[in-house]
Amino acid sequence: MADVPFWNREIETAERSRLQELQLQRLKTIVGTGATADDVFQNMMTYGLFTGGLGLHYGAERVGMTVIPIGGGNTKRQIQTMKDFQTTVVHITPSYLLHIHSRMDEDGICRKDLALRKAFIGAEPHSENTRRKLQDLLQIDAYNSYGLSELNGPGVAFECVCKKDMHLWEDSYIAEVIDSQTGEVLRDGQEGELVLTNLVRRAMPTLRYHTRDLAFLYPEGCDCGRTHRRLSRILGRTDDMLIINGVNVFPSQIEEKIMKIPEVATNYQIYIDKKGALDRLTVKVEIYPKLFLGEVAKLEALRNKIREELQASITIAPVVELHEPGSLPVFEGKAKRVVDKRPKD
């Protein structure tokens, strides 16, 4: 195979122009929610390789907002910063915003101490009920957002002030909804897998990318006057990918790590539930009897090792439970290893 350079000046120039177009796309996105240069934007999405952070950061700068690149986590500091900087707009996962609300009392900060008026919520599926709850609790407007790192990140589709699902920027993407079994393109309004073609990328074109996200498109226009078709909420996935506090996790990533550890037997379970507003991931493993030495210190070291290995791989530190050999449910044929107890509201 010929030696293809991973990066060169030509690619860089192409990518720079792409980034400018992306900034414009995100400017349109943010302006569509009624946010302006007078807003203070606290970006609580993780910066780094996850596009949620840097993605909207540049768009918000382009709008002229004051951007606080605080990133994810550290709830106490988030709340204090919202108060100190009189933040008016946050970009956040819906579950984390609920969590922040539940922690405000503890920190002695109430709604009137904050200047918050809008939230861009995304990176995880949520229902209309969750949006209403957030809006009522915090007296704000919350706008749904859709994007994926493979196709430039947040702002592929975004709600406008009308909050009637998300405008998909059809000047940047060709959107199709297909039957994921047959590949047949479905009519607007029919639910299927969203397939996207990117029109703005030059260095890495992406043609008919199968997102694995299930949704449908609204054919009719919107009260705001924009004519791009709107994308429904994401209704599910065609694969087994899990979204845990906004982070995408495949069960196979977890399996790969824990099966490398000799003290763990072959049966395991991935269990997800809610602790307060946040998702909680628990990995249950059976200990391997032949390597059991009867020492608590060794068992706790094993627990920590599993937690650290998984955190390094999937960025989430799970709760690790150690179980007796043969105690986790065994299934005939394909094991059902994922138990998702999060309420489907």
Place this chain on the structure above:
Amino acid sequence: MAKQLTIFVENHPGRLKSISENLCKSGIDIRAFTIQDRGDYGLLRLIVDKPNDAYLAMADVGCACALKDILAVSVPDQPGNFHKHASALAENSINVLDAYGFVLQPHNTGVCCMEIDKPQMAKAEEVIKAAGFTVLEDEELYGL
């Protein structure tokens, strides 16, 4: 050296019963037991009359269990004896990983069972004997 059987047990109702049932079926006599609690699980430590048979009985049903060497010391049940015992270990910088004690009737024989780091085990035995205590061998412990 005395042996202790350690069994990994999940912390929920019925788990102890399934273990005791299995030991009972195998005709094992329990001299003493204690549980080290770790929240979602615990370690059940047992002193039994036939440690090897008990180990095999539990391993046969797939339990995670282990036989460990412990230092079992006979300490007459009188005020100050435990202090004397602990002082002897302290003066020689011997660390006890884990310990429990019980008194066997009718002779008021106190027994102190200790888990000690392997490299320090021989020295611990020496120190205890030098302090005037008896270290119990397997048969002595179960025959008390």
